[in-house]
Amino acid sequence: MNRLAPAIILLIIIFSALVLLPETGTVRAYEGIYIRADGSVEGTDKIQRVGDVYTFTDNIEGSIFVERDNVVIDGAGYKLQSSGDSVGIDLRQRNNVTIRNLRIEDFLGNCGILLIDTVNCNIIQNNLSDNFKGIEMTGSSSRNRIAENHVQNNNVGMEIYSTNPGSDNVISENEVSNNDFGIQIKDFLYTNISGNII
Secondary structure (H helix, E strand, C coil): CCCHHHHHHHHHHHHHHHHHCCCCCCCCCCCCEEECCCCCEECCCCEEEECCEEEECCCEECCEEECCCCEEEECCCCEEECCCCCEEEEEECCECEEEECCEEECCCCCEEEEEECCECCEEECCEEECCCEEEEEECCCECCEEECCEEECCCEEEEEECCCCCCCEEEECCEEECCCEEEEEECCCCEEEECCEC
């Protein structure tokens, strides 16, 4: 009997621990909108693909994650709006992506467009408003062009910073108005900022 007592006590402790553990939910992938590396679009039927050009056909709510290089995302004047998501369009380690003619609004958790370690990307003729940050560029981003955008009513219009400075970026002919901070730049070498209205 004495030999069974420790085993019974151990079983009671294990059972008690299992009963008292909090219920755990199923882990799921983030439900955003994806432009996949193979060119497919997941998460919306409001983006039409013709070759390497992805065109909005209506307003969209949510975040877009771009996993493909050498593409154009044309908003066609439509709006990308937050549904509680932190980033409007997420460009990480992308090359030769153009985002144009898009209204990006209400991403109060982070930013409208995020560029991390991007090369040869163009952010042109967009309207970014009522976000925490309109545009954020960081990492070793280089040879990017941010031009002819209207960036207004954000906490920070544009934030350009890096611990690994990028180079040869151009920020030109943007209208940056009514933000708490217009353009913040830290540790970015060889960035050409010209012709902006701030």
